[in-house]
Structure formats: structure tokens, C-alpha cells
Amino acid sequence: MPDEPLFYYLCSLLDGCSRFIVHWEIREQMTEQDVESIVQRAKEQYPQARPRIISDNGPQFIAKDFKEFIRLSGMTHVRTSPYYPQSNGKLERFHATIKGECIRPGVPLSLDEARTMVEKFIAHYNNVRLHSAIGYVAPVDKLNGREQEIFKERDRKLEEARELRKKKRLRPPSANPMLSQQNNPDPSESLLQTARLSSSN
Numbered sequence: 001m002p003d004e005p006l007f008y009y010l011c012s013l014l015d016g017c018s019r020f021i022v023h024w025e026i027r028e029q030m031t032e033q034d035v036e037s038i039v040q041r042a043k044e045q046y047p048q049a050r051p052r053i054i055s056d057n058g059p060q061f062i063a064k065d066f067k068e069f070i071r072l073s074g075m076t077h078v079r080t081s082p083y084y085p086q087s088n089g090k091l092e093r094f095h096a097t098i099k100g101e102c103i104r105p106g107v108p109l110s111l112d113e114a115r116t117m118v119e120k121f122i123a124h125y126n127n128v129r130l131h132s133a134i135g136y137v138a139p140v141d142k143l144n145g146r147e148q149e150i151f152k153e154r155d156r157k158l159e160e161a162r163e164l165r166k167k168k169r170l171r172p173p174s175a176n177p178m179l180s181q182q183n184n185p186d187p188s189e190s191l192l193q194t195a196r197l198s199s200s201n
Contacts, residue, residue, distance in 0.1 A: 008114055010098075011035060013042040014091050016054070018142035019131050021094070021122050022046070026115050032063040043073060052076045054088050098122075 009030035013022045023042035027034055039053065053070065055061040057079050070077045080087040102121040108114035130136040137147045 008111060009034075010095070010118065011038050012091065012094065013039065014094055015139075015143060016090050018139045019090065019094070019134055020139035020143040021126055024118065024122060026111065026118060028111065030060060032060045032066050035060040036066060036069050039069075039075075040073070043075075050074050050076075052078060054078050054080065054091075056080050056085065056088060057082055094125075098125075 008026050008028060010024065010026050011030060011034070012024040014020070015022055022045060023038065025034075025038050025041075043049070043051075053075055055077070060066060061077070061079060067077065085092045098118065098121055102117055103114070106113075106117045108117055125139070127138055127140045129138060131139055131142075134142045135147060135151065137150050141147055141150060
């Protein structure tokens with residue numbers, strides 16, 4: 001039997017507006033103190049933010065110490081309805097995605113391997129993967145307010161493509177070199193054909 005546990009706890013903090021994973025950790029246990037530490041590390045990355053934390057009703061989140069931690073940190077805390085995970089649907093969707101596309105296919109055999117796999121997946125998820133719910137931009141672009149710039153660039157390219165198609169449709173037949181060659185064959189070819197016909201007679 002392996003010395004390490006067969007399962008681990010993944011705690012993720014997701015920005016609901018951009019879908020950006022602000023911070024995540026995998027641990028062998030997930031007590032109230034562990035959650036406090038993880039939330040604090042996320043908060044340190046954005047010290048000016050005063051977020052509203054949305055969580056389920058796990059024992060870590062209903063503890064009095066956690067409630068006091070939230071108050072002292074200047075944050076607010078909302079718990080979802082019991083047995084209704086859809087009320088925290090954005091995070092639930094992310095966890096379903098990472099389970100289906102990273103953890104289960106990869107089958108990590110150790111804590112270090114699990115952390116390495118998840119780190120690579122979240123880096124791609126945050127910085128590269130286009131998210132349909134935010135207009136097919138990467139979460140990092142939405143977080144940094146670059147989505148409008150990206151949308152405008154897309155519109156510009158689409159308009160250029162439309163104009164190009166329009167010009168091709170309006171191009172006169174004589175402007176097509178292949179068509180022009182068919183309508184005006186090389187005289188030497190005509191003479192050659194005539195010569196061949198004459199010689200066959």
C-alpha cells in the first residue's frame with residue numbers, strides 16, 4: 001500500500017466576473033485553518049480587493065473562526081443553499097472541467113504529480129483557453145480589461161474579410177487571368193490545332 005493518501009483536496013478561488021483562477025492549492029487535508037491560509041494567500045495577490053466569498057456549507061466554511069477571519073479581512077461571505085451546488089455554478093463548472101480534462105485522464109500517483117498537473121492545466125486555463133461565457137477570450141484578458149480591445153480587433157478582421165469577399169464578387173470577368181485566357185486563346189494554339197486538322201485530312 002502506498003504511504004501517501006489516495007485522494008487530495010483541491011481548493012480553488014475563482015473570480016466570478018472573469019473566471020480567472022486567482023489562487024489554488026492541493027492539500028492532504030482541508031481544515032478551517034487550511035482554508036484561511038489559502039484565502040489569505042489569494043487576498044495578498046490583490047490587497048485592494050474586498051471580495052465576496054461564495055462557498056458551500058462545508059464544515060470549514062461554517063466554522064466560527066472562519067466567520068471571524070472573513071470579518072477581520074474586510075470581506076463578506078455567502079454560503080450556497082444546502083444540496084444545491086448550482087448556486088455556486090461557476091466554480092462547480094470549473095471543478096467539473098478540471099476533473100474531466102486533467103485529473104481523471106492524468107491519474108496522478110502522488111501529491112507532487114497532482115500539483116504539477118493542476119498547475120499546468122490552470123496556467124493554460126487562465127492565459128490561453130478561450131472561455132465561451134465571457135465572449136471567447138482568455139480569463140486573464142477579461143480580468144485585465146482587455147476584452148473590448150480583443151472584440152474590436154475581431155470586428156476589424158471580420159470587416160476586412162467581408163470587404164475582400166465583396167471585391168471578389170464584383171470583379172469583372174476580364175480581371176480573372178484564367179478566365180481571360182479561356183476567352184482569348186493563344187493564336188499559336190489555334191494555328192497548331194488547324195495545322196493538325198489539316199494534316200489529318
